[in-house]
Amino acid sequence: YGLTDAGNWNTTPTFNSSSVLNFPSSTGQITIVGGFNSTTTLNKMVFSSGNGWRFNSGLSTLNFAGTDPTIDVQSGYVRLEFKPQSSAGITKTGSGQVQANFQSVSEGFTGDLTISEGSWRGLNNYGLADQKTVNILSGASLDMSSVSFGANGIITNSSSYAARGY
Secondary structure: OEEOOOOOEOOOOOOOOOOEEEEOOOOOOEEEEOOOOOEEEEOEEEEOOOOOEEEEEEEEEEEEOOOOOEEEEOOOEEEEEEEEEEOOOEEEEOOOEEEEOOOOOOOOEOOOEEEOOOEEEEOOOOOOOOOOEEEEOOOOEEEOOOOOOOOOOEEEEEOOEEEEEO
16 A cells, blocks of 8 residues: 555555565655554555654554565655554565664554664664564664663673664
8 A cells, every 4th residue: 555645545555464665765754643443454564764653553463464574765865653562573685774762662662673784773762672682684774772781771782783781
């Protein structure tokens, strides 16, 4: 599914574990808020060019399911504000940056986060979606400089992954 220039879905979405949300290039900040069920299941979010996308699902949970759930930011940056859920994990692709300002993770994000390209920047204490393992592949990066972990939230690094201790 994709958005038209007017900001409407190009077809009426029926979300499931194979749904792909496509967001076209943006030249300024575009904010999408709400409009989802209490839990919406999808497989992939693709941002052609970030440069100001801000995606806020309101009170909804986004459940990433299916084969290889992915957030693809092909260039620029996108700010994500939602409650993530996934038992399969999420892979971040594309040379752009995810700015994760997740609302909470009480809905159950139990899979790994894999940053295969570009960068992932955590903007709050939920920026890693509360899972224990983050795989950072060669050439990708993780920035948690905006986060205060406290005594039990320690990131340890072992060559290609970071683990958040509790």
